[in-house]
Amino acid sequence: MTVKTMEDLFIETLKDIYYAEKHILKALPGMVKKASSKELKKALETHRQETKGQVDRLDQVFALFELSPRGKKCEAIEDIIAEAKEHMEEIEDPEVLDAGMIGSAQAVEHYEITRYGTLLAWAKQLGRADAIELLQANLKQEKHADALLTEIAEAAA
Numbered sequence: 595m596t597v598k599t600m601e602d603l604f605i606e607t608l609k610d611i612y613y614a615e616k617h618i619l620k621a622l623p624g625m626v627k628k629a630s631s632k633e634l635k636k637a638l639e640t641h642r643q644e645t646k647g648q649v650d651r652l653d654q655v656f657a658l659f660e661l662s663p664r665g666k667k668c669e670a671i672e673d674i675i676a677e678a679k680e681h682m683e684e685i686e687d688p689e690v691l692d693a694g695m696i697g698s699a700q701a702v703e704h705y706e707i708t709r710y711g712t713l714l715a716w717a718k719q720l721g722r723a724d725a726i727e728l729l730q731a732n733l734k735q736e737k738h739a740d741a742l743l744t745e746i747a748e749a750a751a
């Protein structure tokens with residue numbers, strides 16, 4: 595699709611985060627399994643469930659624009675998740691691995707936070723109040739997940 599208007603740009607970015615959320619959803623079970631600390635395991639599992647809800651909300655945003663949900667390959671998220679997988683394959687010490695996974699997970703959250711922040715700003719600009727609430731709900735969960743990961747990392751240090 596050629597981007598010509600702000601709405602096109604919004605939709606392209608929506609496809610990007612849709613792809614990212616689906617990719618994250620696939621990666622999270624492996625991370626939950628590999629996490630040693632109870633707190634980290636729980637936080638990642640909770641966020642896996644939240645992520646399912648986020649995909650549902652994105653489905654609804656697509657519907658508001660009368661589009662069927664579609665992802666657009668996002669290499670940024672693929673690379674961040676590849677880094678997490680590398681840690682999981684290479685790091686043997688469980689505490690070091692937890693720290694590495696937290697670092698990668700926070701990189702994921704920050705990516706999501708920046709995408710949702712941008713989408714929210716553009717939804718406002720486009721006067722799409724209907725999409726704002728859904729995007730805001732996802733952004734809130736990403737910020738909460740990020741803060742929780744910081745807490746877990748600091749408690750372990």
Ligand SMILES: [Fe+2]
Pocket residue numbers: 615618645648706736
């Ligand atoms: Fe997410």
Ligand SMILES: [Fe+2]
Pocket residue numbers: 641702703706735736739
């Ligand atoms: Fe997230």
